[in-house]
Amino acid sequence: MMKVKIISVGKLKEKYLKDGISEYVKRLSRFAQVELIELVDEKTPDNASEKENEQILSKEGQRILAKLSERDFVFAMAIEGKLISSEGLSETFERAMQQSSTLVFIIGGSLGLAPKVKKRANELISFGRITLPHQLMRLVLAEQIYRGFMIREGSPYHK
Template sequence: MKITLICVGKIKEKFYRDAIAEYEKRLSRYCQFRIVEVADEKTIESPSDAEANIIKRKEAERILANIKDDMYPIALAILGKEYDSVKFSQHLEQLTFQSSHLCFVIGGSLGLSEDVLDKCKEQISFSKMTFPHQLMRVILTEQIYRAFRIMKNEPYHK
């Protein structure tokens, strides 16, 4: 199985990069895992709705260029469906029957455009809370790793 994360922006903080690298290493036992970073747009403080839409559209073009036909794209969105870790693992296992290449999309600081949300086959949320997109990358990567541990009936922290 292949899993790709398409993310807006680069991770600047070393502690986030280190955490992601650790989970990438652990995931290599279970799947082909990679992260695709697309450039983020410079965002002014408190952009108008029109400015925010322009920024999200530009980021969307970069995201959509990386979603390939063989992928099953899943958007991370605050209004998406929420799962606990066991249900998330079961859901990922079911998705392997539909596609051998799952793709998770994490937007930038303003979120994802409607074009990206429309392209994705589903939307998931990890909380009603808002997280920095850099931290969300760590959380998602850890939860994918945890999902594989659960699928394989291997011990995991509860």
Template sequence: MKITIACVGKIKEKYLTAGIAEYAKRLGRYCTLKIAEVADEKTPDGASEALEKAIKVKEGERLLKVIPDNAYVVALAIDGDMLDSVQLSEKIADLTVCGVSHIVFVIGGSLGLADEVLSRADAKLSFSKMTFPHQLMRMILLEQIYRSFRIQNHEPYHK
């Protein structure tokens, strides 16, 4: 299984970089992981709705360029399906059984994802109705993917 995290922006905080590196290392036992970062756009305070949409479109174009045509795409979106860890594990396992060999999880920038990216998605996933910083979301997502593989393999993992 190949998993790509397509995301907007670079991680600036050392604690997040360390956490992401740790989960990436752990995932090496289960899958081939790639993190594809695309540049983010600066959003001025008080940006108009039109400017915010234009920013999302630009970031979305960059994201779409790093998503292979044959990949199964899961967009992280607040209005997506909320799954527990076991359900996410089952979803990944089901995709594998159905012949999917590459899953791309997409994390937008601070304004979210462009409509074009959401249209490309095969599924939308929500971790909560709450808003999380997109940089923190990367680490949370990797932890849940790791947990999914542990569940699939009937391996212990803290609850």
């Protein structure tokens, strides 16, 4: 069976977001085994220097990379990534599934993703140029993954 992993940095606290994500994970379970992985985020001082920010990103990046296997097809959510439509995402799934049985989606912390994580990614994806709180991004991503699978099977859900 197909596997989908969503790796995110930081703890999700809001109940309404947890409920929404749970709903999409439940819906996705007919297509794939879904695993949600929350990694600890580093505390970022308000007036952190560029060097401190790089160190924080590096530590978070190491935690993320430790959760990946060589065979995983990795999608990293990045503001500078490829702007993609829901249909485009579904087509990308199609290609990814020919290469791997595990699709991994990564959402960084408040500083984004370390360069080494972006380099490991097979695809850098953006859902637009707006900035979303990374907790809300988890819900948006879960819905879009579900939508991508529904598009693949020609479901009216996407209409």
